[in-house]
Amino acid sequence: MQVSIKWLKDYIDIDISAEELAERLTMVGVPVENVIRADAGLDKVVTGRIEKLTPHPDSDHMLVCQMNVGAGELLQIVTGAPNVKEGQIVPVALVGANLPCGKKISKGKLRGVVSNGMLCSADELNLDVEEVERGIYILPDDTPIGVPAAGELGLDDAVLEFELTANRADCFSVFGLLNEVSIVTGKPFNLPAITVDEDDARDAADMIKIGIDAPDLCSRFSARMLTEVKLGPSPAWMQQCLTGAGIRSINNVVDVTNFVMVELGQPMHAYDYDQIVGHSLTARKAIAGEQLHTLDDSNRLAKGGELVIADGEKAAGLAGVMGGFETEITDKTTTVVLEAANFNPASIRRTSRAVGLHSESSGRFERGVDINKTILALDRAAQLLQQMGACKVVRGIVDNHPVKKAPTSIDFTVEAINNRLGTNLPAADMIGILKKIGGAITAVDDKTYNIKVPSERGDITIVEDLSEEVARIYGYDRIESTLPFGRTVQGHQTPAQDFVDRIRYVLTRLGLNEELSFAFTNPTTFDKLNVPSDSDLRQAVPIKNPLNDEYPLIRTTLLSGVLENVARNFSRKNEDVRLFEAAPVFRPKALPIVEQPIETLKLAGAISGRREPKSWSQAAAEVDFYDLKGIVEELFERLSIKKYSVxxxxxxAMHPGKTAVFKKGKEVLITFGELHPKVAEAFELTKKVFVFEADVETLMKYASKSFRCEALPKYPSITRDLALLVDYDTAAGDVEKVIVKNGGKNFDGVMLFDVYAGKNIADGKKSLAFTIKFQAIDRTLTDAEADEAFDRIVAAVEKDCNAQLRS
Amino acid sequence: MEEKILSIRRAAREAVSSDATNLKELDAVRVRFLGKKGELTQLLRGMNQLSAEERPKVGKLVNEARAEIESLIADKTAELKSKELADKLATESIDITLPGRHAHAGRLHPLTLTLNRVKEIFLQMGYTVEDGPEVETDYYNFEALNLPKDHPARDMQDSFYITDDILLRSQTSPVQARTMERHKNNEPIRMIAPGRVYRRDDYDASHSPMFTQVEGLVIDKGITFGDLKGTLEYFLKQMFGEKARMRLRPSFFPFTEPSAEVDVSCVMCGGHGTDCKVCRGSGWLEILGAGSVHPDVLSMSGYDPSVVSGFAFGMGIERIAMLKYGVDDLRLFYDNDVRFLNQF
Known part of the structure; x- marks a missing residue:
């Protein structure tokens, strides 16, 4: 909805600026998105008379003008325009002007002659006129001198562009807006008197039959007949109003229907009476497959159920959305049927979406049009056309009105509204406010009032709606801010939310950045990730109306997002990348989807690049499997997940020889390892990347909720180093297990501190060096006790691990 | 004898102050005078040749001399030690302008940081943090919020549909209805529901098909629109500082009545900049939508609107994070460029 200030001013006195009015309307819930000023950029353009014109000494096409701009002194301006003459009054852009065409006027010299401004052409002022003559725009001789040019050019108007909310259908009309303008300015408004001289004595009801076969979709259909119609342009003032409303002028009949639609909010349609077969119009539901020849000259196939207006032969148009081709007003039209009807909003909305056509008319019907405006609109249209001498009006209105709507009547108490808002308005004040929306208010008893809501305010049906009216008119800013009191609630997060927070804090402390990626994915991702063809992961939930081809599915794994983020960083030369994300993945219960999919919270991440940040003093060692393993172990430690198997x-998606799982029994807690070279290649990852993936719920299941710290030992411990020669294929973890198992009661931990193969070590062998710690909690351990345990360990590893003690 | 002692004292003073330039030389001086064969020691050895009357007198003089020399040496030792330390420290000087060594420091995502702050503020006020599924039914996403099919307000949100009745939630509001349904007997609710939501918006500097919202809902007896104002005012001041001001504009949401768009005074210019790029000179920034809960929404989820009332609000976390951190392109949040992430 948009409307010019001038149109509003026809009915109400507005003495504040367009911007001020826009602000006030916005603050009562009639939001103005933009104020478009016709005079934008014209604030330093004034009218001036060319007092003297002399040739430029150094140019054969330029002229030097001495301009009277009402400043006393004459202003010298050089122009190149061929059409200027002494005595003419023209628009003059003064120094500092910033013209709508983009030109900025500054003081300067043109071929050595000082010029203090510019004489303007219509183009430079963005004037919407047909130029009679090339060059400077010449104003009438009686134009005052030294006044703002905008007023003289008829550009002192502004257009309010509204961004109305879905509930305020009433504001899609000048009359509806007038009420709001009156509320914010305190001035009364005067609506035009609407009268029609029915100067064609025939009876409209004898000429046209109006039928409604679908009263659920068309609750009222009123029509008027106009004869001896003379088609032509509409008057300039009406064209200006329509331009301000963003509507193109067509001809007087169409312009009037549009004008009345904007003025009253009632969409209308005009039919060429002579083209209506059988002189009858019926609102009915379309039959599936029915042909519709619409006024854009395209043949549409009805889906069935759309509301159409049909003549005696066939559907003549989509009701409220687009008229029919055959019955359109043309140069040959002499008799017109004017339609003013009320259509079902949902039906219009479906139809207009289906055909992809949103018009001023369909937009109004979708929001809901006041059922009581049809007669008024027909009379207003007839009146306007008659005033133009464009037609005769046939006696009577054919009004088919099968569904009557009782006026909304609401009982309310001042107390209830005050309680809802937290205000304490006296009854007189509140009644005063509510009267401003129109409609009669009467006292029912000493507490209860009744309001008959005006029919254009279809959005007001319950007391709560009245409370909003009170709040917005009283002013939201005047309602006192308070805090709720009464029963309280124990504030908390869910355990799962707390657990994810813990994961986030631990992983960031371990040097990983949290990433957030889209939940959408693409089928090719599964190939890139090397997902087996029979894997459930390929069963992703499809989106019916995806944004684009890139994202037709919802993700089943976080890894693709992680790897895309790593790849994006690599492509931007970010070499050290450590990322993680905790987010849900979605697995359908069955395909095609009939139920909501299962959402599972997953954790995934990747590390790549330098172990330490690049520095002048540190070797640029790259992370490997064991850095990631350390991160995972530390994560488990911090989450209090104990006694898992490795x-x-x-x-x-991982390298078969460089992948590990941590498990509890058969349940996988986390899988991590080096990215499979095939996957790395698919994601164009040129450096080694190490990834991990876990299920958050499983982690949570095994994370101890309580944590108790251990007391520090009071007695000294004893350490023994154990260097072993083992077969190259022997897993260090297996040796460690044997050490732990044979450690005895004073065993207090083992740490692998060296792994070596190569020089001085036989082929097929490697050396492992452990530090083993012994500790008694109640006394100082003796060397003999430590030795005894140590020897037992040596014997065990020699036996179980084919190890030899190195000396 | 006295002469001799005096001359030793003189010689010792001279030696300590001039000969001894380091601790080693000073030790030589000590040996020369106080050592077993030192000059003063020698003198003491000759004492037995003195008369009984002279002996205490000379003895006293010798002790005085010894005390003086010991004290001189002690002072000199301290002086030389501190000089030596100073010399040593001077040679150990390093280039303190070389860059420090850093460890990889991980960061929480800026949206998580912002969300955490929001959660903190509401947890302080005794709210629970609720969540719900991201793939929702049409009922919870729309109908339970007073948005029946064909309601024009549905155009405000273009959603991603899975089937006609299942969609990616377009708002976190469905968690409202789900939470209300879990409560019985008009029990009070104070909750927020943060989470990912999805709309069919093109991905650009201020839109994203996936973004983060926080929904809030308070239900109890006697909850007013003023309570909503006070709560949001408190929140905005906590979030943007004590100077933040709030403005409510009447608006329309099907699930609230009255409804409001909530603006906060511009975080960049404080509401005073006519050329401010952030608020485009208006002084205000639209930050959330809110209102008193519509009675139909209460009754649809098992609450009696004649007994309780409530308010609800919803905000976009990206927008708040953009304002708080001066981020001018929303896509940075989902780009996950570590140069961006490392700044938080």
């Missing part, structure tokens, strides 16, 4: 793992 096994060689399998994962489609």
């Amino acid at each position: 096994e060689r793992g399998e994962h489609f």
